[in-house]
Amino acid sequence: MLKIVLAPDPVLRxxxxxxxxxxxxxxxxxxxMFETMYEANGVGLAAPQVGINKRIFIIDAGVREEVRxxxxxxxxxxxxxxxxxxxxxxxxxxxxxxxxxxxxxxxITVEYLDENNKKQKxxxxxxxxxxxxxxxxxxxxxxFVDHLSRLKRDVIIRKMKKHKKELNKSDEK
Ligand code: NI
Numbered sequence: 156m157l158k159i160v161l162a163p164d165p166v167l168r169x170x171x172x173x174x175x176x177x178x179x180x181x182x183x184x185x186x187x188m189f190e191t192m193y194e195a196n197g198v199g200l201a202a203p204q205v206g207i208n209k210r211i212f213i214i215d216a217g218v219r220e221e222v223r224x225x226x227x228x229x230x231x232x233x234x235x236x237x238x239x240x241x242x243x244x245x246x247x248x249x250x251x252x253x254x255x256x257x258x259x260x261x262x263i264t265v266e267y268l269d270e271n272n273k274k275q276k277x278x279x280x281x282x283x284x285x286x287x288x289x290x291x292x293x294x295x296x297x298x299f300v301d302h303l304s305r306l307k308r309d310v311i312i313r314k315m316k317k318h319k320k321e322l323n324k325s326d327e328k
Contacts, residue, residue: 157191157205161322162249162298162315171201171208171294173230177272181211185227185270188213197248199286201293204249212290216283226277228267231291235264235278243285245299251318253311257302259288 160166174181184207192200192213201212210230217224239261246254262280265287269275279287289299300308 156194157187159191159195159200159248160204160206161251161319162247162300163312164249166206166208167203167249167293167298168296169203169208170296171203171210173210174268177229177268177270181209181229182270185211185213189215189225189227192248195248199290200248201290203293203296210294212294214283214286214290216286227270228265228275228287228290229269231265231267231287231294233263233265233288233291234276236260237262237280243282245285245289247289247299249298250300250311250315253300253314255299255303255307255311257299259285259302263287265291 184202188200188202188205188211191205192215198216199212199214202209211227212231213225213227215223215225237260240258241261242256242258244254244256261284262278263284264276264278266274266276292298292301300311303311
């Protein structure tokens with residue numbers, strides 16, 4: 156199992172590097188990321204959240220309906236965004252037990268490489284689109300709290316700092 160990096164952490168703030176191509180090393184990483192995400196009951200996980208600054212993320216927006224729909228996206232690019240937006244509550248595995256409502260475009264078109272180096276294109280809306288936009292932010296060093304007011308963001312970051320301190324203390328015992 157991979158260790159999920161908790162915010163705040165400089166590794167979550169780097170703009171990640173693209174892959175020239177997907178090799179067996181990356182395929183192994185993707186497999187381990189899926190295991191880690193399912194174990195943590197997440198719907199998305201980006202490589203920087205396991206300490207790797209590469210343009211890779213995985214999603215499974217099907218978990219909610221208890222039907223798995225795993226998708227790995229490598230070097231993803233949003234090629235179209237709908238103007239209409241909606242407000243939806245988001246969380247993040249790097250911010251356990253913190254949630255906030257934020258606004259994002261409803262529908263996106265995303266082009267990416269899959270885990271077998273095949274070019275893919277996906278037009279998606281609603282929950283899947285939301286998860287992809289959240290994960291795409293991660294590989295650009297952007298976190299969901301960056302979409303909130305400064306006040307709300309500072310409150311969550313402060314609580315996370317405290318939480319991490321407490322975790323470190325209990326590790327030392
Ligand atoms: Ni996240």
